[in-house]
Amino acid sequence: MAVSEQKNPEKQTLGFQAEVKQLLQLMIHSLYSNKEIFLRELISNASDAADKLRFEAIDNSALFENDTELKIKVSFDKEKRTITISDNGIGMSRHDAVEHLGTIAKSGTKEFFSRLSGDQQKDAALIGQFGVGFYSGFIIADRITVETRRAGAAANEGVRWESEGAGDFTVEAIDKPTRGTDIILHLREGEDEFLSSWKLKSIIRKYSDHISLPIVMQKEEWNEEKKETVVTDELETVNQASALWARSKNDITPEQYTEFYKHVSHDFGEPLTYTHNRVEGRSEYTQLLYIPSQAPFDLWDRNKRGGIKLYVKRVFIMDDAEQLMPVYLRFVKGVIDSADLPLNVSREILQESRDVKVIREGSTKRVLGMLEELANADEQEKKDKYTTFWNAFGQVLKEGMGEDATNKERIAKLLRFASTHNDSDAQTVSFADYVSRMKEGQTKIFYATGESYNAAKNSPHLEIFRKKGIEVLLLTDRVDEWMLSFLEDFEGKELASVAKGDLDLGQLEDEAEKKQHQETEDQYKELVGKMQTALADKAKEVRVTFRLTDSPACLVADENELSGNLLRMLKAAGQNAPDAKPILEINPDHPLVQRLKYEEAKFDDWSNILFDQALLAEGGNLNDPAGFVKRLNEMLLGLASK
Incomplete structure (x- = not known):
């Protein structure tokens, strides 16, 4: 200046x-x-x-x-x-x-x-x-x-x-x-x-x-x-000159609640919902908590202090008491007035205080209760409010799966996803919705991850699921891969990635299909072995798959390894990502794979083209784009001359 x-x-x-x-x-x-x-x-x-x-x-x-x-x-x-x-x-x-x-x-x-x-x-x-x-x-x-x-x-x-x-x-x-x-x-x-x-x-x-x-x-x-x-x-x-939160709820109009929200949040809009309660018991406090209707510009600043004003016996203490609300609920605004904390309370004391721990736990449950009321409501107005909430704060709420083990099951019920059941990228499907539509004999909740909705929706890994009419959740938020490391099942139903491990459809496959698959694998053992030798520097393993119906090949991660999507995200963020090789799965019914059984002169080039195509199809980047183009052009010229 x-x-x-x-x-x-x-x-x-x-x-x-x-x-x-x-x-x-x-x-x-x-x-x-x-x-x-x-x-x-x-x-x-x-x-x-x-x-x-x-x-x-x-x-x-x-x-x-x-x-x-x-x-x-x-x-x-x-x-x-x-x-x-x-x-x-x-x-x-x-x-x-x-x-x-x-x-x-x-x-x-x-x-x-x-x-x-x-x-x-x-x-x-x-x-x-x-x-x-x-x-x-x-x-x-x-x-x-x-x-x-x-x-x-x-x-x-x-x-x-x-x-x-x-x-x-x-x-x-x-x-x-x-x-x-x-x-x-x-x-x-x-x-x-x-x-x-x-x-x-x-x-x-x-x-x-x-x-x-x-x-x-x-x-x-x-x-x-x-x-x-x-x-x-x-x-x-x-x-009126009296603390609004200290008044009886019966004496406060909805308009007064709204204006108080604007005062504590500095937001011109109206809140989606609020809760006003006096809590008595081991710890005595009053809470007036609001959920905004739109995300603030600094929502993703995890170092930003919380939006809760702390009062002790109606004396203001601090206006950003982050210890009173977990980080994944940092969008919540409002006031907490404690009757038990000392007036000279500091941030250090707040971190150690048992009373603060009780207030934090009680306030967290109260906020989740507000969200459940909207999410589970029969009235369309409340359902629409939850959709508004989810679009603004859904990604932040997902952080709670890894940060709040106590309320993990409650948070899981509030999660919403896009799905192959709907022809839109709107995240409206809950786990409960998915389970209610599961096929007879289906024991797993299947999901696909991707950098975008279109990438996930068009993944070759979904081909067998479309053929059999099995719904797949489409997870495309950056936080999803991290969240999944804390979410193994929902109400006893295992979550399974369509792009990890062996495809196991359980009772969704009949005995005749299983027998046919085994016979096909035996027929392709020699080809798989040759391809594994040709791709030794790229693929951990090559194997026959029955998850594909249209594509010649796809890449999958081993059951206990990071997905390709997560590895790309880590590298893009400058993080140290393990140098894991993917598994190449080939579709025995595809003409390109069948032709490869009889290819001799250009076998290694064909194998590399199949691998690179599979990598591109899942949104990956080629290590040698020029080599891929050269091999592909040679293949096309060779086919054209025949």
């Missing part, structure tokens, strides 16, 4: 971070249709500032400076055309003001900007996930002045920050007798509708009624002499 030269060293002009400039332009244009959110965002920030003061004052009560009644004040001045949002929370130092108001320090910022499309409606939703906070003031203001002083600092250590929301801002020292922050919005032309007590109160009651601090405004009364309503010095509380 560059600092321009100034004659007065107390006042500096500083440049906004490039991302701030970009965000301001996007926000002003994309969010203009929902201007009211500026007040919600600024009140939310003021509430957070009060929470932080309460937390720091646990160890240093002097920070209250003889003013322990925390509140937020909203006022306006029609003549000056300003709206002011004031709080007596933690406040900011000069350094804080520059860092917090001039830069964006969020992880995933680059990813956020890369996903912007230029479509105002879509971008508005993404900006809502990113969180606009303080900058939302520029939606209705062409200039913002911030006057602030950090709690505990001297009165002459106040700071004035000011900007017109363009390329730069100024900071200078001021005297500020009271701690906290005043944000003064100088309204743009045409925004005078907000210079109204009725308008501001209605916005506060609509969006910020859940804020636990009192939000106060000056009372208005009718002045008979002036024949108009005038503002008095008396203050009135506009909101």
Whole structure:
């Protein structure tokens, strides 16, 4: 950040971070249709500032400076055309003001900007996930002045920050007798509708009624002499000013639950579902947990802290308590208020606390219960909500198979996959759905993995399954291969890859088929031996297969080895992957394989072509593409000359 030269060293002009400039332009244009959110965002920030003061004052009560009644004040001045949002929370130092108001320090910022499309409606939703906070003031203001002083600092250590929301801002020292922050919005032309007590109160009651601090405004009364309503010095509380999660569920409307979600998540959208419970027993706590309807831009940042705000006896402790929810449920937002934890609890204490372990286990089960309610519902609306959830967070939930052994069976029932039963890549098939459609005599759940839906759907390994009408699950998410290492069966039904080990269809093959297969294998023993010699540097083994009906050959992995798809993923990610050779299986009914029985001069070339074709068919990369092309061209020329 560059600092321009100034004659007065107390006042500096500083440049906004490039991302701030970009965000301001996007926000002003994309969010203009929902201007009211500026007040919600600024009140939310003021509430957070009060929470932080309460937390720091646990160890240093002097920070209250003889003013322990925390509140937020909203006022306006029609003549000056300003709206002011004031709080007596933690406040900011000069350094804080520059860092917090001039830069964006969020992880995933680059990813956020890369996903912007230029479509105002879509971008508005993404900006809502990113969180606009303080900058939302520029939606209705062409200039913002911030006057602030950090709690505990001297009165002459106040700071004035000011900007017109363009390329730069100024900071200078001021005297500020009271701690906290005043944000003064100088309204743009045409925004005078907000210079109204009725308008501001209605916005506060609509969006910020859940804020636990009192939000106060000056009372208005009718002045008979002036024949108009005038503002008095008396203050009135506009909101309910009690922690929403501490209220009875019967006293909270769905709209209030939704607005509270937007407050804790900084998301403009509505939640899919939520749960509000008071838990008593070995550990006493209240939980208000939400499942969002869309994935945040930083969902795949596993180092990102959780979305749970921790309170102890309604005193804010931290807003990213990752110990209260497992990593695979990192999308959950909400509040947990414990009656048992100490007020001075730290992250280190949270890691060791038995009470936290109980809260984590209880909250995990509660979230899984919410998902089960949607997944197993008869009502179409709830089913649609689960589909929305799965499309947004399904890959993250799959991580739970390896991270949460206690709830492994519950998570398995929530998983959804694409399948050959449906002619679409939609992941809608559960294990229970699959089992209900299993053929008589079928004992295994068959699956195929691939880098894409089309790669898995068109795999040659599926040919015998199509012929016999056996359903196969199609797994194409990157997390699937890892997940499968923790998932061996579902309710006693073994999961079997169509591309690993010997094909065993069990009772789905009759005795006549088995006898015929044995006879065919005996007939091809000599050919298999010759091919194994020709492909000794490529294939672990060559054998006859009956899983193919159209293709001449395919590659399979040994039962206890990594699949070809997983090996490719590991190598692409720069991981050390074992140098395992695949097994080449040949289709004895295919003309190319039958011709190979009588080939002498070009036997090795034909064998290599079959191997390379099989490798390409499963999405692999050839070690010697030029050699493959040369051999193939020679074969084609040879056939053409006959």
